[in-house]
Each structure stands twice: as structure tokens, then as C-alpha cells.
Amino acid sequence: MNVMHSRQSSQNWFFRYKLYHLPFWFLYHYLWWNVTLGNPIKVFQTIVIPPYALKYSFYVIFQALAVYFNLYFLIPRYLEKSHFARYISYLALTVVCATLCVVSGYYVSSYVSGRTIADLFGQSACFNTFLSNALPSTVASMTLAMSIKLTKNWIQTRQRQQLLEKEKLETELTFLKNQFNPHFLFNTINSIFFLIHKNPDMASASLAKFSDLLRYQLYECNDQQIPLSREIAYLENFIELERLRQNANVEVSVDIVSVLDADYLTIAPFIVLTFVENAFKHVSHHHDQSNWIELKVALQGTKLILHVANSTTTNPVAEAIRHGGIGLKNVRRRLDLLYPDHYELDVENNGDQFQIHLQLWLTEFVYAPVQQRAGFVETNRSV
Template identity: 60%
Template sequence: MYTALNRNWLIRNKLYHIPFWCIYHFTWWSIAIGGPLKAAGVLLFSASIIKFSFYVVFQAIAVYFNLYFLIPRYLEKSRFALYITFLILTIAGTSLMITPGYYLSASFFDQTFSQTYGSFYNCLGEAIPSTIASITLAMSIKLTKNWLQTESRKQLLEKEKLETELKFLKHQFNPHFLFNSINSIFFLIHKNPDMASASLAKFSELLRHQLYECNDQQIPLHKEISYLENFIELEKLRHDTIVETAISLETFYADQMGIAPFILMTFVENAFKHVSSHTDRPNRITIELTQDQQQLTLVVANSTTEQTGNQITHYGGIGLNNVKRRLDLIYPGAYHLDIQNENQQFIVTVQLTLSVLQYSQETQMTAI
């Protein structure tokens, strides 16, 4: 919604554009009159500065009205008929608002309007093409800027994806994780063969997911949830201390929704990594995953000690700043991250706006 806050922000951050529009119109003025020196003399020592100001002010208003109101509300939402209609009205209205500048300029020359500029239609004949040119130029600059930002973000995302995959693999497939998991399963073989068999299956699924199912930028939500469940069960199995866990993973349309791989895993892993090791009171981990339409919310809480509470700054071995950066790249403007560390409890709440999964050809072949 285009609120007063948006307008204030726009005014504060676009004031530096005023010199650009002055130079832009002065350039056209110089071409029309026959040189920059002659144009500067006319503007500084005649009433033509009034007409010039009307062009600068009202065309700038039209440009930003188009960029920050018409385009987001109509063009980006594919409401083309309404956009074209309102754009034509904007051009016409701007041209009409420019024409009083001609009348004021003529009055300062002590001449009638018809003696100075001919007719009202002559003024419109100058104002309308000039307004169209200004709006077209601004749209071209804006679209080029957006395209460059999108390409830059894609390149950063690809680089970040490769780096993240390497860091996750390096962290997850370290000897400590592998040997502890395998040893836990080994001891279960004689103690509880059924549990050992189930744990081995989970361990196998965990490795398969990391090796083969995370190559796309997005994976089905249900696969990420299955990975979380397997990881949680293995962590509970191999954890050295007694930990009380409360797990709730409730989602809907998990087959249709897509999510970036490992984006939730980091927070869950951190809870097990930094959970307290009290001997006189319970050690708790709570994981709650809920979904409301396309809004996915994960709340992870773990008990901590005073010594470890302030050290929880490195999630999953890649660092809190890298996690936020990955969220910024993958879900720009579509996530909320809240971190609280108080009363010997560390709570992370992350909300993501998911999108419908777009299956790649490789994913479709795998599914078949």
C-alpha cells in the first residue's frame, strides 16, 4: 500500500534527482535554442525560467507517479488496460499543468499569450512529446537498473549456493557427525535391532537427501520436512545428555510448495548443538513448524547456560551473518527473522513466504 510513510521516504531519497532533471531539461533547451551559453542567458535573464520550472517540476511528478504508483499497482500486476489508461491521463494532465507556465512567461513580457506562443495547442504540442520523452527515459533507466540488480542478485545467489553447499557438506559430513551416528546405530544393533534398523534407514535417507536431492534452488517442502525429521531423530539418538524434545511439524500442500534446501535446517541444528547440559534440571528443545497458506513459520527454542547463551552466533558452521545473507538472496522482502536470547533460553522465529514449486526438467525426470 502506498502510505504516507512511503511518500516521505520517496521525498527524502529522491531529492538528489532534482539536479538531474534540471540538467536534462536544460540539455533539450540548449538544443532548441542553439547552444548552452545562449540557453543559460535566456533562462537567467528572462521570464522563460518560469516555463522551464513548470517543465521540471510537473514532469518530475509525473515520472515518479508512474514509477512508484502506476507501475507497481497496475503494470507489474498485468493490469495493462488500466495502466495504459492512467498513463495517458497522467501525460495529458501533466501537459495541461505545464501550460500555465507559458501564460505566466508571456505576462512577464507584457505580451499576450497569442503574441508570444501562438495558441494553446502549440503549447500542448511541445508539452506532450516532452512529457512522453521524460517518462520513457525514466522507465528505461528504472528497468535497466532493475535488470542489473536482478542479474547481480542471480550471480550472488549462484555463488552463495555453491559456497553454502560446500560448507554444509563439510560441516555435516565431518568425522564427528558420521562416527557418532554410526556408533549409536552400532550399539543399538544388539540392544534394540528394530530401532537400529529404523535409525539406519533414517541415516541413509539423510545422506541421500544431501547428496542427490538438493541440487535445485528449490525442493518440495515435504522433502525438507522429511530431512528435518530424520536429522532430529538421529540427533536425539546420539546426543550425550538427556534432552526433552517437543516437535510439531504441521504443514499443508507440502507437495506443491517449494523451499530452498537447508534453509530451515540451520536453525534446528543449532538448537541441538547449543542445548544446555544441565544435570539438575531438564534440558529442552522445542521445534514448531506451521503453515498458513504460503506463509511458513518455524519456531525453534532451546535451553542454554549463561556460558553458552552468548556464544550462539554461528549457525550450522556458516555464521549468523551468512544465514541472513542467504535469506536476503533467496527470499528478498519475503522473510522475517527474530532472534531472542533471554532467561537462559534461545528462541529463533523465522517466517518465509513460499512460492508454488516450479519443477525443473531434471526434477521431473527424478520424480518419474
């Protein structure tokens, strides 16, 4: 057992530090020198013989450093944020620095071996010769690595987009199934029906909310991102209708005032609703104790903070199973797909209460004057 654990640890360490890249780099430079010299045997000998092997290691090490510096620092920090001028400048500087470091390998090899440059690399060998070898090799290695990286990112983006589309369809179908079931429809309609005689104004308002809720689910939530204010408006309608259906001994506390005017932010449809719906679905129904639901929504810049809590039954195991079921798993998966590394979700079950705390970094809208009638223009300014 210990042997197996040790083997797994070594494998994890191997992949964590990307040591599997080393064979690729040695093979790449071996093929490059085959193309340059046209003699595989001679290339292999130059790799094995110590003075030339040292020069070869300079190619491998400094070009690999330049490649990883470009892939994991320059591209995320400048290219992906559309700072093209800075990216090209820093990329050119990186190529120059890596090339000069590679060229220095010729002189270090000469110094370590105690032989002259002409003796090691030929009478015509000079700085310009070394530079003409190192510069194309460096540019080629960085171009190849970028091509592989960008192709990999494109494939992952396509796969992620397909998963998002699938998740969106499944989520919409799930919510439609949950909301348009006879239990929901008949209870809500019956509640409004009794209000018609008791409080006509409230019945009229409730019927309008019910109509808006159905319209939202059918027509307005087909986009991947919608204005946060629209989602909050839908959430309010949902809560008001659920209040009609709940018993009088369920106290519902809502605080979302600070988010009502958030037209400049977008959110994926039904992200917030899942947690609120679970609270209404699993709230306790004690006759001798308080039953309550608490909802707080706040904004800090572009960060949405959601806190949902509700009283639960005295059977924490059964409640945990229900709360930890398909609904929360689905919303976690949607968060992973829609907001990777841009959310924090904490779920707690304390036996007599269940609560979630979500922090979600949203995307801003910028309203273009020319397109105000048509709608809005989205800019990727997510934190």
C-alpha cells in the first residue's frame, strides 16, 4: 500500500511540475538540428559530447524559459486583455533576451572546455553565425508552443461551450418541469382566486407577477447572460408567489434593495433562483417552533454576495441528502462552467438550519449611445 502511495505521489509530482515536457524539448531541438545540419548521427554526437552538450542545454533551457514566460505570463496578462502593443513589445524583448542567452552558450562551452571558438565550431564561427542559428530556433520554438497552446485553448473553449449549451438546455427543462407542474400552477392560481374576493388589488398584483414569471421562463431567459436587475425582478416575483403558497407560520425575510438598480451587470439565468427555490422547498413546517427563510443579496463593485438560509427539520441526515441532491450539484457544475475561478460557494448544514453563502464576480455592461435602442454591448471586464 505504501509503495502504491509513493508511486502515485511521484506521478503527481511529475505532472505537477510538467517534467513530461522535458522529453518534448530535447526531441524538438534534436529535430531542429537535424533540419539544420542534415546529419542525424552528427547531431546525436554533438548532443552527447560534453562541450557541445553544454551548448545544446543552453538551447533547451533558455528557449523553454522564454516559451513558458510567454504562455503563462505575457499571454494571460497582455494578449488576453487586448494589450496588443505591450504584448508584442514584451514578446520581442523576450525573444531577444532568450536568443542572447542561447548565444552565450557557445562562449560558455568554449570557456569550460578550454578550447577556442574556432576549434569547437569552425574557423568561420562568430557572433553573427551563432545569432543566425539561435534566433530562428528561438522564434520557431515560441511559435510552435503558441500554436499548440492556442489550439488547445480553442478545443477546450469549444468543449466548454458545448457543455454550457447542454447544461443550459437541461437547466431550462428542469426549471420548466419544476415550475409548470400542476402542484405549482394550481396552488398559485387557487391562492390568487381566493384573493380576488378578499383583496382584489393584491390579487391583481399577484396575477401580474405570475404572468411575468411565466413570460420570463418562456421567453426572456434564453440568453447565456442577462441583466442582473431582470434576474432580481424575477426572483422577487417568485418569492411573492411562494409567500402566497406557504403557510402563515413561515416567516420570509428578504433584503435585496441594494441590487435593484444593477442594470450594468450580467448574470447567468437561474443561478440565484436555485438556492432560493431550495430554501422554499426544504423549509421546516414545525407547529411549535419558528419556521423561517432568510435571503440577502448585496453588491460590492462587481461582486455579487448571496446569503440564503432556512430552518430545517430535526432530521439533519435526511435534510442534508435533499439539499445536497441534484439541484445543488447542477448549480455547482453550472458555476464551474460559467464562472471558473470567479466564484466562492460555501454550504453549511447545522441540523436545525441550512445556509449557503455565494460570492460571484459578474461581468459589466457598457451602454453604447448608437445602440441604445437595440440593447446593450457587453465588455469582458470580469474581475
